[in-house]
Amino acid sequence: MTIAPRIAREVELEARNTLRIPGRAEYFLEAKSVAELIEAVRWAEAKGLAVTVLGGGSNVVVPHDGVRGLVIAPKERGIHFVEGSGREVFLDARAGEPWEALVEAAVSRGLAGIECLTGIPGLAGAAPIQNIGAYGKELDEQLVYVEAFERATGEVVRIEREACEFGYRESRFKRRPGEFIIVGMRLRLERDGAPTVRYRELVDAVPPGASLSEVRSTVYALRKAKSMILDPEDPNHRNAGSFFTNPVLSREEYARFLERAIGGGLIASEEELPHYPSGDGVKIAAAFLIERAGFRRGARMGAFGLSSKHSLCLVHHGGGDSRGLLALARTIQAGVEAAFGVKLVAEPRLLGPDLAAAVR
Template sequence: MAKPNLAAPGRANAPIAPLTTLRLGGPAARLVEAPTADAVVEAVRAADAQGEPVLLLGGGSNVVVADEGFAGTVVRFTSRGTALHRRPDGSVLLAVEAGEEWDDVVSATIAEGLGGLECLSGIPGCAGATPVQNVGAYGVEIADLLVDVDLYDRRRDVVRRNVPAAELGLAYRTSALKGRDDAIVLRVRFALSGGDDSAPIRYPELARTLGVEQRARVPAAVAREAVLGLRRSKGMVLDAADHDTWSAGSFFTNPVLPQDEAPRVDGLPHWPAGPGLVKLPAAGLIEQAGFRRGHPGPGGRVALSGKHVLALTHRGGGSVADLLALAREVRAGVAARFGVVLRPEPVLVGCRL
């Protein structure tokens, strides 16, 4: 007997731009809303049976879709649900459906008196995308907390449950899942300490804001408010009325280079990034290459954020072509000044730098 298609009926020629934080990109040939993990699997199976390409879309916060749109099926995760399991050692296992809004998850853990995720407050997007990008901020990243995930393996047409985090190749802002669509995250699980203290405050800017020494702990709710304040000051908390938040977040990753190849520039910090490697701040490179906050792209329709040069923002009436032109200008300027090639952080669909 044929399996039922649990996904909602698809819409043809559906706009993608309103489903992204950039508010850019052309239409999808077909858009399917998938309200459960089973519906995600069935929507992808149906597209595969028709030989259609598939684009997976959560919160649309880390994706740039070409102006021409996507000539296939966009499967949008709308699955919801979380579950807490308190373990004998006092720690807590948190299971989250892939379509849950990430900041709602963080807020809910704080409300439950649970610390650990507070430094990842205010990050847009859905929970299922967090291990793909190994999302991180203010000294904490998903790799620090992730236990395992449930995946749909498209090649074998099976759901793999409890795939350990150690098998996902988690590294700085990447994983073995990034840039591919044959292993689809359906559910994620995190281990939290069970207490209401924050993770150790590692990030110097956050420590200064809180007035504590690095590696101190504070109440998780206090750390969350400080993180949200810092993110708002940089236009990194979504606000429909603020064009500085019409972005894909940080557009470039901080480059990691061999120590002997990293440029030495006054005022530009270097952070250890493994044996013989250092990480440089992309924002510092961009600023020292001569780009300032608010630097405009074509026609002023796109621009660097007025609050933070690492965000490329849509000011209204723009296009992905405009955005990429600005990104290329910034990348070329940094390369000419420092010999460092910046890499984009968002997923580029049907377009490239």
Template sequence: MSDSLMPHSLADVPGLRVDPVSFAELTTLRLGGTPRLGVRCATQEAIVAACSLIDGPFLVVGGGSNLVVAEGSLDLTAVILENSSVTFGSDGLVRAEAGAVWDDVVAGAVERGLGGIECLSGIPGSAGATPVQNVGAYGAEISDVLTQVKLYDRETGSVSWEPASSLELAYRYSNLKFTQRAVVLEIELQLTTDGLSRPLRFGQLAGEAGERRPVAEVRSEVLALRRGKGMVLEPEDHDTWSAGSFFTNPIVPSAVADAVRARVAEERGKEDAARMPAWPAGDEVKLSAAWLIERAGFPRGYPGEGAPARLSTKHTLALTNRGSATADDLIALARDIRAGVLSAFDVTLEPEPVWVGASI
């Protein structure tokens, strides 16, 4: 897009560059149509200027790892975050600008013996996205270490640091998600400095529950686990052309969890039912979305060779673009799986990604 089509006040903003892009280039699913304008912002000031001056709706894009975007021409501007400064304090205080690659932040912390985010290794996307959906994996969440977030308030135009407690962080949720009330410019984390991980809480990681291990060991193990599930981006591996875990693990009343277990026992045997993953979640129970998908009759690679959108061949919680899919193909697959789990277990799976111009 030529500069003549850009609002003149944006043309003079330092650190801002207009770039003709498509969402297929900006997202890890490699799907989506074309925004009316793409604006790349290399500084926090450029982000604020873009958000202040753009005429019409806009979508802030970091690593694009959590977006499902419709095809075609989209009446919005893509504000692409490329501010990427990260500072590591000797006291364990880490500040990362929103456009920093998240796994680079984790790697930098681990190299310095800082603990607290090693279980979040290999997660694609940008640092600014981590508080929006309270990113988590292997028993750890960003809320465990997040102290404050620097935000641009879209309504008032103000920029300020807000404490993490103001974000209402919960399982894959914050009051930034879906609301578009503010844009994350920078995050601050408080990590430990003794070279050890946070107490381990996830069964797939070696060691006893509650054990603390060297951060480099935990990072290496997490990366190996994620690679085994196709959850570390590899350009040549279509199993990684995904939005990561597509559905959140459902939290249901105990009676529903009991009914699911009984249904599995009836159809697949008591031994399989006894292995059903279930974790306490307050007065309710968190179930495994991947386990439910498999037991509802959707194996890895569903619906089979040749389908443009398929479940990953490594992990049933990832919906993947096999190289020629459209957003419509992926959405149809998501609806098929969601309907199948609802029919089998009376449990409604909720998608984890943000949907743009489309819905499930």
């Protein structure tokens, strides 16, 4: 049977993004298998339509005027474990599996590696896109390879970790969207391995020798206190997580930044500023810059505002669309740039093929 009859027209995406903002897909399909996904891509190509991939919608901004072309949601599920050598165990997952199901499957089997990545919404297939990270762990530490449908060749290929060009909230998939559709991945875990407890807040919160599941539940509780868990009871729940990435400055840029911030009376000394080494540079906390630039937690601008728990997180209070959200994001960017000379970069992507309009 051909896929065409299953492709729906003018599908509202409001319930399919965690900000709950409205916008329609011109064509939409949930692909239950890789074969269906490939057939749908070929259908779109034959019609000259753009193809956009939607996972759990937790890191996208749906444009108010909709997404042209075909939006495909990869929904193939499945988790399998494969024995490696020694204490190594591989977790193979299909792209449509909820990310949290991977964490649950690993921790419940005593397999270490992804316990700190609990509570991150979305599907496994999107996890490599921005190299998800939290509480001292990034996905690329555990990822062995990604399996992806390559648009240019029409083949399903294996992309080893080194070729994924991972960075802080970065990958080749995010830099050059549209080249690949991720359909699966392999993670490396460790049987009876120690949990990763290296992030200051986590070190302070767990007792020495804590088990994998204790570390996971502590991370979950810390996230919940910041409204970083999707909980419909939470007034901040309509969000896309952190809206801006933490700026990473070169050593020279950082020295200039400090001089300006201290000289301008925005901070008293370097000790006040949350900052961490990052590669050859310094990562500074975007939330701190936002608050010092004068944006308060809980502040509102129309239908949107800053979360009352976390100034990096922008919240939809209802009745708004992408225009209001982007206006707030640009106001914050401009305020931080005027105060500190640093341009904040938005983490979520504008959904759709129109890259020129991407959130910058």
